Amino acid sequence: MLLTTELDKLSGTDWQLFFAQERAKPYFAELDAFVTAAAAEKTVYPAAENIFAAFRVCPVSAVRVVILGQDPYHEPGQAMGLSFSVPDGCKAPPSLRNIFKELEAELGPGCAAHTDLTLWARQGVLLLNTVLTVEQGAANAHAGRGWETFTRAALEYAAAHGNAPLAAVLWGKPAQKYAPIFNRAAAHRPVLVLESAHPSPLSAYRGFFGSAPFGKVNAFLKNNGAAKIDWRLPANATHG
Secondary structure, eight states: OOOHHHHHTTTSSHHHHHHHHHHHHHHHHHHHHHHHHHHSOEEEESGGGGGGGHHHHHHHHGGOOOEOOSSOOTTTTTSSSSSSSOOSSSOHHHHHHHHHHHHHHHOOTBBHHHHHHHHTTTEEEEEEEESEEEEEEBBTTTSSSHHHHHHHHHHHHHHHSSSSSSOOOOOOHHHHHHHHHHHHHTTOOOOEEEEOSSTTTGGGGGGTTOHHHHHHHHHHHHHTTTOOOOOOOOOOOOOO
C-alpha cells in the first residue's frame, strides 16, 4: 500500500509514535487503499515521496508555528507536500503571490525570491494541508476520504507535544475549524491563534492583506523567550 510504504521511510523521525498509532486504526487502511487505487489509475499529486514531506522536513519537537492549508495544488509541477509551497522555478499560484505581497509589505521588497518554502519548514514551521493528496485538475478530489482524520490527529499530537510557544496561522474558514485544538493546548504552553481571511484572490482583500501575520508570530515568539522565524526568502538563500 502506497501510504504505508511512504511512512515506513519516515521511521527515523520523531513523528514515528504518531504514525504508528494512526496506522493501527481502521480509517487509515481505508485511506491507504483509496489513495493506492487512485494513484494506479490517475495522476495523483504530490509525488508519492512528498505526500508526507511536511513531517519529514519539520520534526514534531521543532514545531513552533503551524500554517494550515486545504488540499495540494492540482496542476503539474506544483504540489510538493508543503502547504502553499511550490518548487523553485514554478510560477507562484495566486494564493502564494498574495502571501508574498503581505510578506513584502512587512519586511520590504526582495524578501520573497523563492517559491519553495522549505526554509520556513526547517525553522519549525509545519506547513500542513488538511488533505494530503489530490488528483490532477480536480481540487478536493480526495477530501472526505480520511485525510482530515489523519491531519487533525497530527495537529493534536503536535499541540500536545512539549511546552514551547506555539503559533497557529489559520487563513480562511476551513482552517479556522481547527482553532480549538490550539486553544486547548494553551493550558500547558503559550499559544497564539491568528485567524484572518484566506490569501486567495477571492478573499485576500477581506482581511488577509494588512493582517501582518509574520510580525505577529515573531513578536509572540520573542515575548515568550523563543527564537524568531526568519521569514525572508532572498534570492541568495539555499535550501541546502
